[in-house]
Amino acid sequence: MSTTFRLDRLLANMGYGSRREVQQLVRMGAVVLDGTPLADPDMRLAATPDLAQRMRIDGVRLDPPPGMAIMLHKPLGVTCSHKEAGALVYELLPTRWRMREPAISTVGRLDKETTGLLLLTDDGDLLHRIISPKRHVAKRYVATLARPLRGDEAAQFATGELMLEGEDKPLAPAVMEPLSDTVARLTVTEGRYHQVRRMFAAVGNHVEALHRDRVGALDLPADLAPGKHRLMGEGDIAAVFG
Ligand code: URA
Numbered sequence: 562m563s564t565t566f567r568l569d570r571l572l573a574n575m576g577y578g579s580r581r582e583v584q585q586l587v588r589m590g591a592v593v594l595d596g597t598p599l600a601d602p603d604m605r606l607a608a609t610p611d612l613a614q615r616m617r618i619d620g621v622r623l624d625p626p627p628g629m630a631i632m633l634h635k636p637l638g639v640t641c642s643h644k645e646a647g648a649l650v651y652e653l654l655p656t657r658w659r660m661r662e663p664a665i666s667t668v669g670r671l672d673k674e675t676t677g678l679l680l681l682t683d684d685g686d687l688l689h690r691i692i693s694p695k696r697h698v699a700k701r702y703v704a705t706l707a708r709p710l711r712g713d714e715a716a717q718f719a720t721g722e723l724m725l726e727g728e729d730k731p732l733a734p735a736v737m738e739p740l741s742d743t744v745a746r747l748t749v750t751e752g753r754y755h756q757v758r759r760m761f762a763a764v765g766n767h768v769e770a771l772h773r774d775r776v777g778a779l780d781l782p783a784d785l786a787p788g789k790h791r792l793m794g795e796g797d798i799a800a801v802f803g
Contacts, residue, residue, distance in 0.1 A: 568592070569602040575624055576660035586618065593617045624657060628684050630798055631665070632779070635679040636787035641670035650679065653788050668692060669752045677702075677773035678781035680793070680801070691776075691801055697733075697750040698801060701775035702757050707767040709742040714764045718747070725759045732760065748775075777801035 566574075572583040572592070583592075583602065590598035594606075594616050606612070608626035616623040631654070635641075639648040643664070650667060651659050658665055661683060668680040668691045682688050691698055714737055717723055721734040736748045747757055758768045774781050779800040785791055 565605040565607050567602070568599060568604050568606060571606070571608055571626070572618070574627070574662040576657040577618060591619045593620075624655070625792055627661075627663060629665070630680065630682040630684065630687060630793040631790050632781070632785070632793055632797065633679045633681060633790040634781060634785045634787045635671050635676055637676055638673060640673045641667045641679065647673075650681070654681075654790060671773060672755060672758070672771070675702075675771040675773065676787065678776055678779070679773075680776060681790075687798070692752060694751065696802065698777050699748050699750050699775070700752070700773060701746065701748045703740065703772045703774060704745050704747055704757055704761060704768045705770040706743045706745065706761060707769050708765075710739050710745060711765070714745070714761075714766075715739070717764055718760060723760065723763055725753065725756075725763060728753070732756075735760070778803035
């Protein structure tokens with residue numbers, strides 16, 4: 562069963578203007594559902610995903626209704642924050658999406674200097690399911706290191722006993738595979754602050770570049786260029802938990 566919304570509130574919450582501006586759009590016949598202009602801004606309708614195919618605003622397809630999930634290829638140098646100085650990940654999305662209520666938020670964060678697969682959603686339940694420690698959703702990174710691997714890192718990360726500086730709870734076991742002397746793939750199931758950088762610091766190394774290429778079983782699509790985003794379908798969401 563999907564929730565129903567008043568048309569003017571739904572469109573206002575999707576960033577199409579104030580309630581009053583949206584009511585005006587409806588009166589002008591600019592809001593069309595299944596080919597028919599809607600006349601009543603008070604009408605209730607279900608915000609099902611197919612609404613984006615069925616509704617046009619000023620002749621343009623409706624944005625995805627609430628309950629959207631997005632994958633973004635985060636480029637270097639942008640911050641996962643709504644309000645910090647400098648370039649923000651939200652500025653990589655269409656302008657109107659920044660005015661949505663509920664707001665679109667990142668699912669966890671990647672550091673400003675980390676690139677790769679970043680998920681965003683306006684669905685609080687989905688967000689919490691992905692970041693919940695109970696779900697153990699794996700996050701896979703490729704780290705480029707300042708110094709050659711010593712050879713004991715994978716064993717240390719696998720113990721479930723490694724302690725990060727300033728913390729009192731050991732890290733859950735993590736899987737590391739060397740890709741070369743100075744490049745390693747690391748899969749973690751937690752989301753501690755600067756976790757991967759701090760893990761390599763704990764074994765005497767330094768991460769020079771960090772890229773996330775997978776969340777759960779969802780890979781960063783090879784054809785999704787840095788800075789670009791794509792809506793997630795049900796299969797993509799299932800893959801995160803797969
Ligand atoms: N670990 C880090 O150190 N940084 C990230 O952005 C993600 C994981």
